[in-house]
Amino acid sequence: MGKQSKHKSALQNKEGVDAPDTISKTAASHLKEQRKKSIDINTLIAAVLEGNKVALSRAITIIESMASKHQEQAKQLIKGCLPKANQSIRIGITGVPGVGKSTFIESFGTLLIKRGKKVAVLAVDPSSTLSKGSILGDKTRMESLVKEENAFIRPSASGDSLGGVARKTREAIILCEAAGFDTILIETVGVGQSETAVHSMTDFFLLLKLAGAGDELQGIKRGIMEMADAIVINKADGENLKAAKIAKTEFNRALHLYPPKDGGWVPKTLLCSAIQNEGIDKIQELISDFIAEGTTKGNFQKKRNDQNKFWLLQTIENRLKSDFFSSEVIQKELKIQVAKIESQETTPFEAAETILELR
């Protein structure tokens, strides 16, 4: 999306009125610059609200920017987009590498668009700074979806912390919603902590799996099974079909051993072949049922409210921790106390008190 400045878009800067002669050249240029910026953001918000994808992309770039000069703009963007946000279905999609997430999203997204939806695809992948973008980074993936007028695909936000990446993704969701996208797909790799973050920002959480429940489980983090609202066994075609059917029975049996989810939803297992576009419609129907049930029972909005409170408290707690532990004095004492605990000279509780006294 780096070439957007070449496009003729709704983002043309309005020409400012010339500065009066009495003001110095520098001050005039400074003022002009200031005004230009503030016009930019308001124009940008207007363009996002009109559903302009180039504007949306530029807005997300500002939100993702680490530069301090963009932070005030980012706040304005969010403020301007918030009233139009929240009107969408947010679906989290996870699974280990190789399970076929991109192909699934391509197939699923295309189906949704055929049914009149506007689909935005985001990704949370805190590891992408190291792996140079392992998911959604390769633009040749999702070849047909990317060409759709009603699709918007955005590679994963990078950042130095999961908290930072999660915040950027949450804010990107707001912008996409404000731009009229009514279905937000958020892709994540089920190997780190990112899927917990994605689970906490989506209405429906879908776990993609393969048949042959052995080796492919190695990579998936404990607890993900329990987060899933549905397990979809992909590549259920050809010679795989039999194994996939057996796996479906096993997963369904396993899911019944779990306690039911809030609101009584019992997670389901479905089969699909994303590459052959088979079973995708059933998944869409399942999600529709889930949303309809949640809306009727009031769980849908309750879950979003809970998620908002979670992120509020989480952000505060993370800041309290990072501020505390960033002190060198604390770090030094922490090492001393850990050594003392290991040599049985103190308990974790006594050690904590000693460290806290240094505040």
Added chain:
Amino acid sequence: MGKQSKHKSALQNKEGVDAPDTISKTAASHLKEQRKKSIDINTLIAAVLEGNKVALSRAITIIESMASKHQEQAKQLIKGCLPKANQSIRIGITGVPGVGKSTFIESFGTLLIKRGKKVAVLAVDPSSTLSKGSILGDKTRMESLVKEENAFIRPSASGDSLGGVARKTREAIILCEAAGFDTILIETVGVGQSETAVHSMTDFFLLLKLAGAGDELQGIKRGIMEMADAIVINKADGENLKAAKIAKTEFNRALHLYPPKDGGWVPKTLLCSAIQNEGIDKIQELISDFIAEGTTKGNFQKKRNDQNKFWLLQTIENRLKSDFFSSEVIQKELKIQVAKIESQETTPFEAAETILELR
């Protein structure tokens, strides 16, 4: 245990030397009191280290006390006992009410004692302040175990927070270990957050279940299945036996769908009938295998070190949070910001910043 002062124990106070006449009556009595207390604690430590159960009970009472005068004594107690602690196997036992935890512990504990072990039974039940001690509170339970010389049974610590209860239990473990108890059983009800705390202070975590995996699952918290090192299906006797065997197959199948635990341990499902003392020996053998494997691979001590670090950081984080949120100004702003989030006027992240600025 409230009647211990009537017992003739190792805790007789040594008579102090009479105060010289030159010191006022009050000061003398104060000094005497001070000396008596410090003698008490050292004598108490010595008695605990000798394995005196009355002393152990009194020591735990001091640790559990909310009174500020006991806090310095509690620290001395821990300091004195720590070098002798850590030489035990800590086993967490959870399951919903009605699953037969007391009967299981009675049967399992008695077996361990027959095999030469010294068994201490503790309980974590933060709800007990409300329910007036729902577990271990009734002393008529575990009737035969309580009579054993090598058993020590302690009702659950009460407290106003799980953190407080967890700390007291962790410290009680240290005292029990110092008193020579080599197997510590920690009972908890699998309905709240307490089992996460117990999981984080034990070497082996055992989930008790009943056959007929339907209704009894309602009460158990999500995630507990994944914490278990073993699932034991109790009441596998008489007409229940067939259902128990089916349940065993189902749980084993489900457990294989989980990723393996650190160190490669694959959780097992076993059957038992605690009331008929059947299958209990197999459970003991399984735990022995687990410990042997963990000790050989080095996982055993690694897990304890990780747990210590967890409690250290957890204690610090909880204090940072409680100090922050105890402020009235913060509480007031929190309410305002939550309302603003719900009416779409702000995001959780912006709200968090506003609240954090009030520090």
